[in-house]
Amino acid sequence: MTIATLPAYPPKPRPGDRVAVVSPSAGLPEVFPRPYELGLERLRRDFGVEVVEYPTTRKMAAPEERARDLNAAFGDPSVKAVISSIGGDDQITVLPYLDRELIRAHPKPFFGMSDNTNLLAYLWSTGIVGYHGGAVMTEFGRPGAMHPLTEASLRAALFTHGEHELRPADTYRDVDRDWADPAAFAGEPPMEPGSGWTWRNADRVAEGVSWGGNVEILSWLLMADREIAPDPSVYDGCVLFLETSEDMPSALDVFGILRAMGERGLLQRFSALLWGRPKAWSLESPNSAQEKVRYANDQRAAVLRAVEAYVPSIPVVLDVDFGHTDPQLVIPYGGRIRVDGPAGRVTVTY
Structure with missing residues (x-):
């Protein structure tokens, strides 16, 4: 390729x-x-x-x-x-x-x-x-x-x-309803209070073309060597955005994928990282409220551990609403993203 x-x-x-x-x-x-x-x-x-x-x-x-x-x-x-x-x-x-x-x-x-x-x-x-x-x-x-x-x-x-500014959701949802049950469509789904975004290295501004997506799927593409540039310099200065699915990979698995990207020399190419709000509940794994908090905290810690090991100076924004949770913000894949730490703003270009 x-x-x-x-x-x-x-x-x-x-x-x-x-x-x-x-x-x-x-x-x-x-x-x-x-x-x-x-x-x-x-x-x-x-x-x-x-x-x-x-x-x-x-x-x-x-x-x-x-x-x-x-x-x-x-x-x-x-x-x-x-x-x-x-x-x-x-x-x-x-x-x-x-x-x-x-x-x-x-x-x-x-x-x-x-x-x-x-x-x-x-x-x-x-x-x-x-x-x-x-x-x-x-x-x-x-x-x-x-x-x-x-x-x-x-x-x-x-x-x-x-340009379109992304904003933290006041409320969110990661609990699904069963689509086979007609009652699932009878009204508005229940929401939970949003926790805002968490910033790391928010003293700088990064702007670049985006690349990323679902981290489990990207790991498969990396293993198959599909749609990954042979010259990693293609990603220099890009903004990496990643999120996890309802399969709810463990914190150890998330760290392992990011570590592999670091060992491949990919993580070091990006100018900033946006991480989607973890989906901590599924029909197959209906976690309690306490289990959801634990799962999400463990995932965030795994992400920051990998960042500290490979790209300790880049801006990181956690819990951005672009993944498998609701609401969902659209990220232009290959479009420009501006991560403005001092202003606490993330702006995408559609």
Whole structure:
């Protein structure tokens, strides 16, 4: 893989344009239609776009089939943006079937997160800015209503160019409802008080192109040596942003991944680190309030331990709301981020 230039922003859609909805990871709209249909309704009604679905959007499909739909969505000149339905765990197997030259010739905003880190990193290495966040089933299909911070961030990222300041959420949620239960969509989900952001080395300003995503997926890309620049100097001065998923990796695993990135010489290239608020609860691991606090504190300590070992002087901001918790702020993947410690501000360019 070679990277000739840093990623460029693709043209943005306008209300009324056709927007592709795809399932590059898992066809979960087939299994859980309620959040999917709700998300589509909001895309059409509130965002005013025309939704275009593909053969694998609503079904579990082989990697080659999912790649075929992605190639078709990017290659269709009438489609102005591409949005993922949800994440999954095997999108890395889709990448070899993508047509890089077709996608490079038809750059479009792509929105996704979690397992979609694979495609976001692929677009980065293809020279296209992507958007970390905004899956149909999770953000657009949120029970009750879209969170105002999520909606404002998504609307700005989808339709506009320019700066957008990220702000700490007053309340947040990491407890999920069972999508198979109709009662899960009966009202607004319960929220908890937000704790704000935690800054380290906040005496300086860092600004650069972003790279990162879900840390577990990035670890797989690193192991497979996929979409990782052979010359790490490509990442010099970039802002690293990382978050963890509902799989809830242990603090030891998080430290191990960051340590491996440090030993590879990657961590030392970045000018700042944004770390997403840890998701400390899942349907498979329904932690108590005390267990949630312990898990999140252990993860933060692991991150800072790795930072101290490899990049002790860079600015770090913990608990930024861009990961698997709610609300979710969109991060431009390959776009510019300004981390202003003295002002306590993080500004992204959409």
